[in-house]
Amino acid sequence: MKxxxxxxxxxxxxxxxxxLTKGGEGLKQKAWDILALPFHPDNADFLAEKRLEFSKGNGSRYDILRETFERFCSDNVEILTAAYADCYNTIVHKLLEQSGMPEGTKETLKTLAKFHTLFVNSATPEKAVRESIEHFGIKHHFRGIFGQPISKVDxxxxxxxxxxVDNEFMLFIGDGKSDAKAAEEFGCDFVGIPNDWNxxxxxxxxxxxxxxxxELPQLLGL
Incomplete structure (x- = not known):
């Protein structure tokens, strides 16, 4: 594809x-580790198992927390799930503030937005990813900001x-197997960003x- x-x-x-951010899966894992600090070790281990089970777009933070609380707490599961999901979101926001975006990201988005229609497609709940993008001051570059519960393909x-536009005029940029799989299933081209975990x-x-x-402007012929 050249x-x-x-x-x-x-x-x-x-x-x-x-x-669009630094850290990726490593940052999310750190957030889960912080969230699990008050847990009994056995329950923290179960949370880690659920995190692995629902990773890579197979489920949301709500699914992870709900099934964890259902295991050791029969009452107020939905209340606990919502409360801990909010805590997780707060932790992620704080970690994102500390890590920031890769150097040159804002300038590159500004350049790309002059010639292309830009979107975000995340496995993070849509409300949370919108809040993060607003925090970074880049919301105005995007025509749409999408997340869960809707799948990446949808x-x-x-x-x-x-x-x-037709599929052939679309390009998806990601750093996970689920991203590449979504692009293949949808029928558009994909460009990957390598990192320590993929x-x-x-x-x-x-x-x-x-x-x-x-590196995208050069790849796209700008």
Whole structure:
């Protein structure tokens, strides 16, 4: 996927964690570790198991917490789930404030937005990802900001509907297998961002890789 094919793209869709922010899965894991500090060790281990089970877009923080509380608390499960989900969201926001965005992200989004319609497509609950993007002061660059409970495939369809383009003119940027799978299932091209946990290299994946979104303008022929 090079040359003229990449230059035809008019819509660019970004995953959020690890693409527009630093940290990615590592930051989320740190947030879960902090959230679990008051838990009994056995319950903390069960929370970690549920985190793994529902990771990679298979479920939300609400699913993880609900099933954890159902295991050791028969009363007020929904209240506890909502309260701890809010706590998790607060922890993530604080960690994001500390880690920030990769260098050059704001400038790159400004450049891309002049020539492309931009969207965010995250496995984070939509309200939470909107709040994070507003915090970073980049909301105005995006036509739409999408998250759970809607799947990444369906969110790509939402972006397509708003932009009124065919799949071939769309590009999804992500750092997880679930991102690449969503792009394949939806039928648009994908560019990956390698990191310590996905361990992508040009030898192990078939799609193009960029070190950060800063390399996208050149890839797209700008």
């Amino acid at each position: 040359g003229k094919k990449m230059h035809k793209k008019s819509v660019v869709v970004f995953d959020f964690d690890g693409v 969110n790509l369809a939402r972006a397509q509907h708003l932009a009124e 361990k992508w290299t040009t030898e192990t994946v078939k799609f193009p890789l960029v070190r950060s979104i800063v």
